[in-house]
Amino acid sequence: MDEMTAYAMVINGERVAGASSFPVLNPADETAFAQCPKADKAQLEQAIAAAKAAFPGWAATPIEERAQALVAIGKALESRAQEFAGLITREQGKPIDQAMFEVMGSVAVLMTFAGMRLDPQVISDANGRKVIEHRTPLGVVAAITPWNYPLILHCAKVAPALMAGNSIVAKPAPTTPLATLKFVELCADHLPAGVLNVICDENDLGAELTSHPDVAKVSFTGSTPTGKKVVQAAAGTLKRTTLELGGNDAAIVLDDVDPVAVARHVFQGAMGNAGQICFAIKRAYVPSSLYEDFCAELARLASEAIVDDGAKQGTQVGPLQNAMQFEKVKGYLADAKQNGKVIAGGAPLDRPGYFIAPTIVRDIADDAKVVREEQFGPILPVLKYDDIDDVIARANDSEFGLSGTVWGKDVEAATAIAMRVDAGTVWVNQHMAIDFAIPFRGAKQSGIGGEYGQEGLHEYTQAHIVNAVELSDA
Numbered sequence: 001m002d003e004m005t006a007y008a009m010v011i012n013g014e015r016v017a018g019a020s021s022f023p024v025l026n027p028a029d030e031t032a033f034a035q036c037p038k039a040d041k042a043q044l045e046q047a048i049a050a051a052k053a054a055f056p057g058w059a060a061t062p063i064e065e066r067a068q069a070l071v072a073i074g075k076a077l078e079s080r081a082q083e084f085a086g087l088i089t090r091e092q093g094k095p096i097d098q099a100m101f102e103v104m105g106s107v108a109v110l111m112t113f114a115g116m117r118l119d120p121q122v123i124s125d126a127n128g129r130k131v132i133e134h135r136t137p138l139g140v141v142a143a144i145t146p147w148n149y150p151l152i153l154h155c156a157k158v159a160p161a162l163m164a165g166n167s168i169v170a171k172p173a174p175t176t177p178l179a180t181l182k183f184v185e186l187c188a189d190h191l192p193a194g195v196l197n198v199i200c201d202e203n204d205l206g207a208e209l210t211s212h213p214d215v216a217k218v219s220f221t222g223s224t225p226t227g228k229k230v231v232q233a234a235a236g237t238l239k240r241t242t243l244e245l246g247g248n249d250a251a252i253v254l255d256d257v258d259p260v261a262v263a264r265h266v267f268q269g270a271m272g273n274a275g276q277i278c279f280a281i282k283r284a285y286v287p288s289s290l291y292e293d294f295c296a297e298l299a300r301l302a303s304e305a306i307v308d309d310g311a312k313q314g315t316q317v318g319p320l321q322n323a324m325q326f327e328k329v330k331g332y333l334a335d336a337k338q339n340g341k342v343i344a345g346g347a348p349l350d351r352p353g354y355f356i357a358p359t360i361v362r363d364i365a366d367d368a369k370v371v372r373e374e375q376f377g378p379i380l381p382v383l384k385y386d387d388i389d390d391v392i393a394r395a396n397d398s399e400f401g402l403s404g405t406v407w408g409k410d411v412e413a414a415t416a417i418a419m420r421v422d423a424g425t426v427w428v429n430q431h432m433a434i435d436f437a438i439p440f441r442g443a444k445q446s447g448i449g450g451e452y453g454q455e456g457l458h459e460y461t462q463a464h465i466v467n468a469v470e471l472s473d474a
């Protein structure tokens with residue numbers, strides 16, 4: 001099949017062409033390499049209706065069978081890992097080794113949830129009274145994903161939703177729909193028709209999907225402004241929502257570390273996926289005594305990083321994913337130049353594709369836009385501090401609270417600082433240590449609810465309490 005026609009939506013177990021289509025670009029060269037099917041409102045209705053019809057059967061399927069389906073899907077994905085990684089690099093831009101990491105992470109998330117169960121919990125069984133908490137599925141789940149990690153974020157919704165017995169209408173981001181379409185096609189071999197449907201849009205069907213009366217829950221990952229729209233749309237029918245939103249994660253470096261070694265960790269944490277990670281390190285706070293050495297090492301790493309098409313082996317930093325983000329990040333470069341001292345990078349590359357040179361900016365004020373906002377690009381502002389209480393207050397002075405890192409030789413002292421950072425997750429001497437058995441949830445405007453862990457599975461269920469006593473004759 002020609003790549004321009006190879007992609008289809010899946011509605012009620014069938015491959016379906018869109019009412020229309022739109023091109024998908026490779027961000028490394030800005031050329032269209034595939035056509036994506038685009039749903040109209042009627043097709044969205046068909047997908048929701050298919051999910052609604054499939055729900056009772058799937059909910060009644062024993063959890064062991066649902067787990068077996070997830071395991072089969074995980075194995076099928078693993079057997080095609082190279083193909084999926086290549087497609088992710090082509091549509092999303094990340095270096096191929098990072099795309100492979102995304103695919104294997106997707107397999108891991110499927111397998112982790114397949115290993116969980118929702119056994120009834122006996123809350124009380126005494127004096128003739130039996131109270132049991134059951135976990136029942138919700139119904140149709142809308143799974144809406146962004147463009148930075150299209151496959152793993154999709155799997156992170158699909159796996160718990162399916163395990164809990166829900167049916168799904170998925171909607172990927174318009175600039176990275178292809179890996180999701182191929183994945184849902186793969187799933188169709190292992191699931192009853194209608195249990196997992198996928199439709200594509202050009203940012204025009206989200207409101208319809210999230211306000212639809214037949215959708216019981218919206219699981220959304222994306223930006224904070226869109227997350228607020230989702231809450232408003234879901235309010236009409238008081239849908240359950242899980243929102244995984246933006247972040248502006250601070251790294252706090254303590255004064256007992258080797259600045260060169262920690263600069264390397266921080267660089268990795270800031271520049272992975274060209275900085276387009278919700279919990280990328282987006283600002284670093286470094287004690288005055290280490291500031292010069294720390295900045296110098298970051299500048300060296302940034303200048304030496306290989307920035308190229310992610311499909312080329314050895315590329316460390318790929319392009320930004322889309323033209324809109326490219327323009328946005330150029331705005332942050334201008335802000336960095338105006339309000340700080342750029343010591344590496346600072347400009348787009350002079351070639352086709354949305355490439356920005358890894359950029360380090362020092363001597364910048366806390367209130368600069370590039371410090372206060374979520375850059376979502378390969379830019380790292382480095383800020384100086386002298387007092388630990390002051391730096392914690394500065395790190396916490398943000399509307400976001402997704403995650404953060406603390407770096408220190410004395411792990412106990414670093415952990416005590418981590419306790420004072422207002423964020424859902426704080427890593428000590430590591431970054432992005434995501435384990436799907438551990439809950440992940442944003443604080444403040446970084447989200448509502450959370451994913452992963454048993455708690456993440458519970459987000460796709462209703463607690464159903466049955467409280468029974470013997471019938472009294474009195």
Ligand code: NAD
Pocket residue numbers: 144145146147148149153171172173174202203204205206207210221222223224225226227229230243244245246247277278279374376402442446447
């Ligand atoms: P976005 O909010 O623009 O889009 C996300 C998804 O929402 C897309 O599928 C989009 O088509 C859809 N959408 C657009 N308008 C909608 C509406 N009115 N109703 C419902 N859905 C709508 O986000 P993005 O730019 O694709 O992704 C980047 C953002 O995602 C960043 O802020 C990043 O921090 C965040 N993110 C968060 C996490 C997390 O786990 N917290 C993970 C990855 C990305």
